[in-house]
Amino acid sequence: MYLTETVAMDCYDVVRQLWDFLDGELTDESMDAIRAHLAQCRQCYPQFDFERTFLDALAATRREHPAPNMVRRKVLAKLRTAGLDV
């Protein structure tokens, strides 16, 4: 442990919940507690940074697959046959 007395969570709990924290899936209280822990813990912060970079890289893969124009044309053609005026 590399923490001061003011941070209640221990490293095990923080690491266990890192992904929930990064996903914003914890209660406000837990988010605050982990945020406070990370601000002071030299042991946990690098792992937090690693997981954050990993998730950022995953999110960045999103932009690279727009639907091909052919698919778009087929969808519109199908919708026209169903009555949509596009």
Add this chain to the structure above:
Amino acid sequence: MTGTVPAAELHRVDARRFEVEALPWLDDVYRFALSMTRDESDADDVVQETFLRAYRSWHTFEPGSECRKWLFTICRNVFLRLRERDRRRVDYGGEDAQLEALASEQETQSSFGENAEILSHVDLGPALERAIGELPDVFRSAVVLVDVEGMAYNEAASVLGVPVGTIRSRLFRGRRLLQDSLVVFARDAGLTARDPCEV
């Protein structure tokens, strides 16, 4: 004059709403379909069928709700129906159930540690895309919805028709598998020291 709206006018308004609210999500639906099918031709079929079904059931869409999530749910159902059809031809042997059991085992070694620097050395885009494609279906869907499409756990759970806890465990296992794949990728690329046991 009464307050009733002519059927043709109602249809026109609904069609316009569909164009404005549903069609802009075509790229997202295609990405999601491709992530499930891993085949462009199959994804093409799934997307066409998804939008056709969405248009035909547009009257069931709740105005103001999350249209992308609604479309993803339809897309997932279309995919499952196609896969079910294929399963009649190929016996998958209950693979999903085995993987689900694996996902519920929470004790998994983190890839953090000696591999922490990999993320700064590797061009992650292509490596990650390949690794996502190689994930088992149950993990890939959770990872794509939450990590790539940015959905909250409860939204992804709604699309996949599973409890939030299942999303959490699938994500946990899927992310660990992706990290393991990156480690292998980095080793193959000579970016990290090889495992001494392999020398």
